[in-house]
Amino acid sequence: QVQLVxxxxxxxxxxxxxxxxxxxxxxxxxxxxxGWYRQAPGKQRDLxxxxxxxxxxxxxxSVKGRFTISRDNAKNTVYxxxxxxxPEDTAVYYCNARYVVDSYWGQGTQVTVSS
Numbered sequence: 001q002v003q004l005v006x007x008x009x010x011x012x013x014x015x016x017x018x019x020x021x022x023x024x025x026x027x028x029x030x031x032x033x034x035g036w037y038r039q040a041p042g043k044q045r046d047l048x049x050x051x052x053x054x055x056x057x058x059x060x061x062s063v064k065g066r067f068t069i070s071r072d073n074a075k076n077t078v079y080x081x082x083x084x085x086x087p088e089d090t091a092v093y094y095c096n097a098r099y100v101v102d103s104y105w106g107q108g109t110q111v112t113v114s115s
Contacts, residue, residue: 002026002104009109020080022095032099034078038091085113
């Protein structure tokens, strides 16, 4: 059974930083591409960033240069460091683990950027 549990969301002022974490149980982590997605109210769920098992990363254009995805294979955890946050970054952030046709999601963590 694969479980993903996100943490680290919250309320932050514009220009601030947050670090999200996603702890993964099960044996998939070491072989999976891990990703962060986000969904704002009334909008579709969009890709934020992904990282392969070998460490190759990919970012949405809107977060490139501000967000950094990383993974700790020893801890089965993927992180999203978010800097220079903007109100437009407000959303529920979801962690995803993907391997071939299998895809797993966490329950999401709310990030609100507001003064």
